[in-house]
Each structure stands twice: as structure tokens, then as C-alpha cells.
Amino acid sequence: MQNWLEEMFKVKKPFIGMCHLLPLPGDPYYSDGDLKQVIEWAKRDLMALQNGGVDGVLFSNEFSMPYVTKVPTVTVACMARIIGELRTYIKVPFGVDVLWDPIATLDLAVAVDAYFVREVFSGVYASDFGLWNLNFGEVARHRRAIGAQKVRLLFNIVPESARYLADREPVEIAKSTVFNHRPDALCVSGLTAGVPANTSTLQKIKEVLPDVIIFANTGVCIENVEEIIRVADGAIVGTAFKYDKRFENHVDENRVKELMDKVKSLRART
Template sequence: MRKEDGAELLVIPLLGYKPLIGMIHLPPTPSYVKDRVDIDRLVDYALWEAGKLADAGFNAVIIENYGDHPYTVTAPSLSVLAIARIAAEVARTYSGKLRVGINILRNAAPQALEAALVSGASFIRVNSYCELRVSMEGILTPAAYIIERIREELRAPVLVFADVDVKHSAPLATASLEQILHDCARRGRPDAIIVSGSATGEPPSPGYVASIKAMVPYKPIIIGSGISIDNIMAYWRVADGFIVGTSIKLNGKTLNPVDERRARQLAELVNELRVKDYQKLGLKV
């Protein structure tokens, strides 16, 4: 996006300027050990959630097997197939309204990419893309090599949004955050970097996000947790996109359905902030 004096705003491919990405936290998928939900009901639930987010004005959604906890590092085949079908239905139904992303917990990146390829999803989130980390599910190994190999061999038009210092985990290496970021951004070739707080629903500090942005100013930075209508303005100048889940759910509970009022209020605020940016830079809205 170029303004009159030739300067450019950092735009995330396919998603645009400071996109708002809503979470579809799925109930337990068919391979889960208890309280699982059959695929048809999962499809209906995801379409219902996506419809509310599309109507509210969100730009994209991420379909995630959040209800499957405790997770394995990879994922059972039946869960992957279910997510692929769900993503395909959402992508088809809301084509032109929402971009669809996939995250398969805990770090099933190749499976997420395969699901994206067959479903028509536009991007995947990868929890451990360039780092060796430890979590309650086990060791999370870097996925960059296999993901880039698949993307290259299949010419896959799927974007990769890579977490750095991902929540609910700890590093197993002594490299500095700056070194990890530079190596990941330049060698791993993700399309954007995700920065999150320590847990689901917890935001990173604005200063922490600003420091990461300063380290890799050429790469889009997406906030991966904790964004709400009450704090988004604190991140507006240091982030290029926002993944939102907990704060737009009924009663602010992660596994609850989307609260249409909360989602719409946040989307309206984001749109107002975008319009102000366009006007300041002499861009057409």
C-alpha cells in the first residue's frame, strides 16, 4: 500500500492492512478421548462462528483444535481430516468475505499445511517454526525446513505465520531472541511473525512487541493473544495484525461461542483506526 510520497504501509499478503483475525476454537474433534463431537456438528459450529465474525467485519479466521487438550505434538489423522473438511466448508461458504487459516495443536505444522492445501485455506499458524522448545506436550521441534520444502515442491499458495517465543512453552536453546528472530525471518522465510503472551488470553507487553518490531522491521508482526477492545490501541503502532479469541467470546471464556456484540465493537474500532491512518497518509479509503 503506497502513499503519495512513495512510502509504503506494511501490508500482510492476502489479508491487507492490520487485519483482524478471529479464532474458531473447535470443541473436541472425533479422535479425542472424551466428549468428542461428530464432524457434521463441528462443521455446523464452525460455520456459525465464521458467520458471526464475517458479519462483524473480521478479515480472517483461524480454525484450531483447541478443545482437544491435552494435545500431542503432532495430531491424529482423524483430527486432521476433520479440520480439513471444516476449513473447506468455511472457505467455500465465506469466499470473498473471510480468509481461512489453520492451526493444528500442538505443533502439527506439516499436517496443517496439507489440510490447508486440500481445503483452500490461505494460511497456517505454526507454534514452533524456527525454535526448539519444551512444552507439557513434549519437545516442539522446528518445522521450517519441512514446511518450506512442501511449499516449494508443491508451489503451495499458503502463507505461514510463525510464532516466536510461543505461549505455554519454554526455550531449549541459549540463543538470544534477536538472533532467533533474524534467523527465523531471513532463513525460515515465514510470511509473518506472531508474538503472544505467556498463555491463551494473555497479551504480550506493548514494549516487548515494539522491541521485536524493531529487530525485524521488514517482517509483519501479528499479536497472537490477549487483544481486546480495551487494549488494542496500545498495540496499533507496533503490530501489523491481530489474532483475537478470548475477548470476543461470551463472558470472555475461550471455549464459549463468539459474542456478536463484542466482535462487532472491536471490528468497528479497528476500522475507525484504519480509516484514520489512511487519511493521515493521504490514501483513499
């Protein structure tokens, strides 16, 4: 199952950098009338991530707060334009995530030829944005209908700012998700962006599902990367790459390089 990961990223245990998009048209905090600013912000972060040495990039409408579970068409259209304008600058495998709408995420992936997507695809949750009810059977059929079978699916099984309504442990959720939905990888998160995933949870899931790809999805930083890389098959990094490690700031190329140099050193030992 891990063959696709190394084939795509050309390394073991790839680290994917987040390219967080500023608020978009229709979002409450959009700066009216200037999508070019959003594009320039994204381009600067993309270049910093790539120059710093990440193995892949994930584009997400991270600043479209407060999030909705069914995004308007304008969000997908604007994200497609942004990624389209940046396409010639993208030098690594990239993915997309339209928070928090799996159908829209797959639609965007097809439009921009993304390699992978990350989303919450299944489960019922009590969340900061209301009751969150997902049916992966519907998503899987939509994926087939739009010809997105080659897009790799990274399932976030511990979604941020939400809790599974059923009293189930993450290991149980991981096992049933793999059995029922056949994900390409599982992502384990902390409470919010920048909050580390529980390493013991990562370890337990990996022990019961040794052949399944497991990503640490939040909170990976230079202080815990050695522990994370020992357990997980890869990581998705956002906040730790930013100036002063602040969620709302630009990506700091020096921070990216510092962490990725350590990652490459750790990978060389395995």
C-alpha cells in the same frame, strides 16, 4: 514485504478472528459420534466473526487438548470436512492451524485452499506437552513437494505453553528466524490463549525488523487494542471475541463488532 498483507485482506493492519473447533474424533474430549455438532458450532462462530466485521478467519483445532506435536490423520481429515462444508459461507480470507503440527497444517491448507497458515515452525522448546523439536528445513521441503508455495507462513516465534531451550531473547529469535527461514510474518504470543503478548517485545522486534510483518497473536482486546495497533501490523483474536471473554464459549457477534468498530476507527487515523 507488507504488500501481500494489504493485497490479501484489502486493509492495513488486518484483524483475524479465531474459529476454534470443538474436540474432534480421536481427541480425549470428543463427544462421540456427532461431528455435525462440531460443524454447527464452527458455522455459528464463523458467521458471528464475519457479521461482526473481521478481516480474516483462522480455523484451528483449539479444543483438541491435550495437544500433540504429530497429529493423527483423522484430525486433518475431519478439519478438511468441516472447512469444506463451511466453504460456501466463508466470505473473507482464511487460514488454518493444526495444533501443533506444521506438516499437517500445510497438508490441510492445500486440501482446503487456505490463504495462510499459522504455526510454530522452528526451534526447540520445553513445553507442557514434552520436548518440542522442530526442523523448518524439513517443513520447507514438504511445502515445496505438495505445491504450497503460495500459502503464506505466519511463524509463531513465542509459542504458547512453552519456552525456548536456549537462553535467547525474542528479538534474537526473530532476527535469526527471518534470516534463516524467510517467514511471511512473525506472531508474538503470551503464555496461553487470551494472555496478551508483551507490547515491549512487539516494539523491540518491530524496531530491529521494520520491514517484517509482526502480528500480536494472543490477548488482544478492546482495552489494549489502541496500543497494539500502534505497534503491530495486525492481530489474531480469539478469547476477546467470546461471550464473557471465556475461552470455551461461543463467539459473541456484539463483542466482535465492538472491537472491530474501534479497530476501524483507529485505522482511519493512520
